[in-house]
Amino acid sequence: MSIFNVELKKVVDDTYDIEIGYNLSDTLVSDLENGLAGKIKKFAVITDTNVRDPYALPICEKIKHAGYSVDLFVFLAGEKSKSRETKAKIEDAMLKKGYRRDCCIIAVGGGVVTDLSGFIAGTYGRGVPFINFATTLLAAADASVGGKTAIDTPLATNTIGLFNQPQKVYIDIAAWKTLPQRQMASGMAETIKHACLGSEDMFEFIEENLDDIYSFKKFACEYIAENNCRIKYNVVMKDEREAGLRETLNLGHTVGRAIETVSDYKLLHGEALSIGMAAQALMSARLGYMSEEQAERVIKLYERAGLPTRIPDYIDREALVKKLYTDKKVRDGKLRFVLQKGIGATVEFAPGVYAKPIEESLAREIIMEL
Structure with missing residues (x-):
């Protein structure tokens, strides 16, 4: 041999x-x-x-x-x-x-x-x-x-x-x-997500200039385009293949992607993500990683952007809880969430670890509230 x-x-x-x-x-x-x-x-x-x-x-x-x-x-x-x-x-x-x-x-x-x-x-x-x-x-x-x-x-x-x-x-x-306004708002969902995980300055800029973005003012559109790229680049250059840090880009997506699928894509990706971001903000506040006031700021900005933050009545919430387990961050059958640390950062739970195992009971509790 x-x-x-x-x-x-x-x-x-x-x-x-x-x-x-x-x-x-x-x-x-x-x-x-x-x-x-x-x-x-x-x-x-x-x-x-x-x-x-x-x-x-x-x-x-x-x-x-x-x-x-x-x-x-x-x-x-x-x-x-x-x-x-x-x-x-x-x-x-x-x-x-x-x-x-x-x-x-x-x-x-x-x-x-x-x-x-x-x-x-x-x-x-x-x-x-x-x-x-x-x-x-x-x-x-x-x-x-x-x-x-x-x-x-x-x-x-x-x-x-x-x-x-x-x-x-x-x-x-x-x-x-x-773009139809609904599609533009869908894109704003990912833009706000980037601000939530990577830049408090960007978050405040969107709060102050949302109308200018939706009016396609040059300075506002160029700012969000450049900062979206900058924040994502700063993550991808360090972790191209999602070994750790890149999981932070999945903020809000555990619930968001599940809702998108369970809705049979009646919700646009950004609309589903907006609800997912509301869920993770509530979870982050409940676990002490951000204040209730900060969580409310996140939810209000999504609502101002014309996006939903509550689960539509036609969504079967129990089916949604089950769908969470198809998330790519699941390990050994356990749900894992990326969570916000205040506004402009995510929690690093251990060196190179950015997703936390979460009990299904807590995820269900928040889903039932939304």
Whole structure:
């Protein structure tokens, strides 16, 4: 019997730029011409039915005009499309169009588009490069930055996926003006979450300038775009693959993701997260990690942003408690929560440990109150 040692030591540089600006489609094409995707000449633009006409089609035309080969792959807008079935349909469509490993994927859209496209890029041909062109605040705040890619299943959200870093991320603030108010508010949920876990100054800025954000004032939108990226970058650069610190980005998501699934996606991600943030704020206050006044500030800011902080009546609360156990932070069958420490920080329970085992009875108690 023989033993062969397969030595595959790797030094991988996944550095990439995030460009924040306005009407960035020409910048994207210019970057392609200047070698952003290397020598690749074939591009698959993936988008949804909401973004197809205003952004994806014009981007395709500009890429084609620059002399590249490009095809557009469109799926039905909505969280329900972030599925195995949609992923397979797009992959099959790409195969039929002759896409092989010598291609690059460009995701144009919101969080569902960037999550799904990044996952496809990580598995198609065992991995092809991809670029994120974020058109929503939710994608700008969370989904397009950090390399998290995933799909949902009937049992749980975001548990099937991989970490896959893009070549570049474009955050086009001009696109926010085209969003329905409900979608803009959904993106604010992740933005407020980042302030809660990473910056009291940012939290106070949002409190003072929420109307300016919703009026698309340049200074306010640029501030939240830049600070969303800064806070997430400060976490991801230290813990790309969620070994510890990156769990803090899951603040509010234990209850939030469960509600999103149990609602059958009637609630947008940000709406479900808002309720999850209210739940964790109450839990954090009850356990002594923040004051009741601080918890109330968090809840009030979400309400001012036009987001729900109470569980809708149509949600079966017992089903919701059971769904908590599908959370990716569960260990040895025990619920684990990330909790706020005041405003602008999270609790580090031990060196490198940012999620705390919580008895089901406490989680149920808070869920029944909301």
